[in-house]
Amino acid sequence: MTTNTNDATDGDANGEDDFEEYADLGATTSNAMDIAETSMDRVRELVPDETLADRIRQKSVHATGDPEFQYLMRFTGADEDEPVRAGARAVLDEQPIVTDITMVKSGITGRGHDCPVQKAIGNGAELAAETGMTRTAASVLELDKQGVYDGAIAVVGNAPTAALALADCIEDGTRPSVVVATPVGFVKAAESRQRLREVAAEYGVPAITNVGRRGGSGLAAGLTNELVHVASDVREGTVSLDE
Template sequence: MSKESSRHADTSTNTYIDPGASTPEAYEISKTSRTLARKMVGNETPEDRVRQRCSVAVGDFAMAELLRFHADPVPAVIRALKSGAPIITDIRMVQVGIQKKGHKSEIFCALDFGSGIAQERGITRSSAGFLALRDRLAGSVVVIGNAPSALLTVCDMVQDGIRPAVVIGTPVGFVNAAESKALLRTLDIPSVSTEGTRGGTPVAVAAINECITILIEESAS
């Protein structure tokens, strides 16, 4: 696997944890999947760990090759979560899927904001929500798994000077998904994205949850 950001300590000897696995059976399933993913994807960097988890989330190791890491996003997520920065998502599926243990960040969904803006401008509810949350975006962790329109809106705000700590942008589809992610990768902020039309909520959730798991491990060491 190519390494888009700086190398970190080898993770191959880490004791495997999964904060989301609440029963022995769930843990064993997760551990078995991760063991296979380590062999198939590699296990030298935090980025490899995100590749592993995203591949398991979609049941396809081809996903590992589609992930793009810009400006060292994994440490950026961890720093933001340590500071209690908010996590802002595009849809409720992403909000619900994010691991709640191991951090103190509040998780907002854009759909809960900006309904008036959506009606006034005739834009998507997720885009309107991010516009309404403009004052909370600085220093936040943005996680977009579904809506290319929301990612384009966030990119526009970044170009206007708003600075999230990191953007995880993996919207899926044939309308503006590839284009929005390509634009994200041109911006001078840390980001995780996927190449092309593939991606989706499972990928975005897996990426943020692996960062949370790494944070938990660091806190326990």
């Protein structure tokens, strides 16, 4: 299971915008920035740095400490960059970021965006008790009934059943701006991501996922934070979302 990503959620406001400036890997001091920049420079020696999708691959390698993880990433859309563009636009539009569990929510940076961030877990308790489904699946279905996932950045970092429930919601008409799904484990994890990819492709929902058993909350948070970073670069004029 992937560990945390070191994307901190505190820092000093930049004084110019309503949000706090994004600092890569959570760095705020000069020493921390040197470490962060050196770390990412080493990652870029191992992963291409040509496309928006490459930035997600780089973040996956950094989050897992495994250069081979870049080859496990999958991008659902008209091209590989589409889900990154969609995610960055959603950040710029201040769409909600909805995670499956608390750990993923805790890893989402508090800088560089004004998106409301909420977790699904804790909702749908009655549905779980009545049906016997997992709490995470029931939570996703409950929030979906409230329309929370339409237009949102939907993030699943832990629970395969949450990913399967989200796929059902998309099949029934829900349209997140983008899906980031890296549920981890030996039971239904790979299958849940495969189903999400298939449903997302069928209904035109951009998605970032991975193959295999690995994944986890830290990875999901790190990938989502990279969407925030791309949006920050767009805001600064150093990156364009034009196709």
